[in-house]
Amino acid sequence: MASHAIEVKNLYKIFGPRGREYIDLVKNGMSKAELNEKHGHVLGLQDINISMPGGCITVVMGLSGSGKSTLIRHINRLIDPTAGEVLYDGVDVCKMNENDLRQFRRHKTAMVFQKFALLPHRNVLENTVYGLEIQGVDRRESEKRALGWIERVSLKGFEKHYPNQLSGGMQQRVGLARALTNDAEILLMDEAYSALDPLIRVDMQTVLLDLQQELKKTVVFITHDLDEALRLGDKIAILRDGGVVQQGTGQEIVLSPADDYITAFVKEVNRGRVVHVDTLMRPLSGSPEGLPLPAGTVLEAAARTMTGAHINTAHVVDAAGRPIGAIDLQTIIAGMVSPASDSGDRQAA
Ligand SMILES: Nc1ncnc2c1ncn2[C@@H]1O[C@H](COP(=O)(O)OP(=O)(O)OP(=O)(O)O)[C@@H](O)[C@H]1O
Numbered sequence: 001m002a003s004h005a006i007e008v009k010n011l012y013k014i015f016g017p018r019g020r021e022y023i024d025l026v027k028n029g030m031s032k033a034e035l036n037e038k039h040g041h042v043l044g045l046q047d048i049n050i051s052m053p054g055g056c057i058t059v060v061m062g063l064s065g066s067g068k069s070t071l072i073r074h075i076n077r078l079i080d081p082t083a084g085e086v087l088y089d090g091v092d093v094c095k096m097n098e099n100d101l102r103q104f105r106r107h108k109t110a111m112v113f114q115k116f117a118l119l120p121h122r123n124v125l126e127n128t129v130y131g132l133e134i135q136g137v138d139r140r141e142s143e144k145r146a147l148g149w150i151e152r153v154s155l156k157g158f159e160k161h162y163p164n165q166l167s168g169g170m171q172q173r174v175g176l177a178r179a180l181t182n183d184a185e186i187l188l189m190d191e192a193y194s195a196l197d198p199l200i201r202v203d204m205q206t207v208l209l210d211l212q213q214e215l216k217k218t219v220v221f222i223t224h225d226l227d228e229a230l231r232l233g234d235k236i237a238i239l240r241d242g243g244v245v246q247q248g249t250g251q252e253i254v255l256s257p258a259d260d261y262i263t264a265f266v267k268e269v270n271r272g273r274v275v276h277v278d279t280l281m282r283p284l285s286g287s288p289e290g291l292p293l294p295a296g297t298v299l300e301a302a303a304r305t306m307t308g309a310h311i312n313t314a315h316v317v318d319a320a321g322r323p324i325g326a327i328d329l330q331t332i333i334a335g336m337v338s339p340a341s342d343s344g345d346r347q348a349a
Pocket residue numbers: 015016042043044062063064065066067068069070071224
């Protein structure tokens with residue numbers, strides 16, 4: 001069975017009329033600044049290698065100009081690479097002929113944009129069916145599907161409203177319903193929530209996480225916000241100057257930042273919401289004590305449960321309910337405030 005994974009391999013993008021001529025210089029270490037200065041070309045991406053697992057949310061994060069949009073636009077080939085591959089289920093999107101590419105874009109991918117990109121003269125329902133209309137799907141069938149998704153994103157009753165009658169959060173719900181109505185396996189979300197107020201933004205993150213539990217799409221989510229990345233990402237890749245500085249789970253990045261740049265990024269992170277109890281647990285000695293905490297429980301939730309139950313020690317259980325380690329409240333609190341290296345001696349063997 002196809003895994004619906006996306007594999008980005010040795011991807012380079014040099015903007016400018018003679019990008020290909022400079023590939024070797026870049027491969028031999030020429031920096032973005034030097035390429036611009038000496039040859040007037042812009043290094044957009046350099047040697048990107050990222051596996052984006054099927055059915056998972058991969059977040060691509062970085063500051064403005066780091067190459068996030070350039071990267072996501074390669075996935076549906078709105079941009080052609082200077083070198084490299086973007087494989088989807090093993091097929092290189094960069095080598096597809098026009099017809100295959102059109103089919104791929106229409107049927108396999110859907111995009112959600114920061115500025116919603118809704119058609120102002122179409123109401124919510126008409127905006128939501130738009131993709132299916134282009135695919136030539138029968139109107140009754142497309143309306144039925146669209147109405148289902150409109151309800152799923154909590155917009156039932158707003159079908160006849162026009163975009164300018166909706167708040168930003170509601171417009172983005174329409175953007176999401178439209179993308180989901182296409183039933184594409186890949187969801188490309190380019191700073192989709194960056195224009196929303198903070199509370200609405202968190203709300204929309206919850207909508208996506210809830211839907212994803214059931215839908216298991218291959219989501220590529222672009223953001224410049226680390227909290228958003230940590231909340232949404234099964235996997236996170238951090239870009240700087242067109243290159244990947246670090247990739248891994250949120251925990252891996254927060255606990256072992258690859259360099260000073262990432263360390264500065266993760267300094268203010270609330271570890272209690274990122275680090276899992278199984279990362280800090282100690283091996284069991286004797287029979288399990290206290291309450292069971294499922295592996296994957298974040299420290300903050302564990303602390304809340306344990307203080308609520310007035311217990312100092314708990315045991316961690318795997319998905320089958322088997323005890324796999326022990327943890328005490330002191331370790332949890334230390335893990336919430338101190339760098340991982342301080343608690344390395346408490347890591348499970
Ligand atoms: N069409 C283009 N022509 C020349 N340079 C470009 C083009 N598109 C992007 N760039 C350059 O490529 C680099 C990466 O840009 P990109 O827009 O991908 O970054 P980003 O991380 O998405 O930034 P932002 O968060 O501001 O959107 C930047 O230096 C940008 O100026």
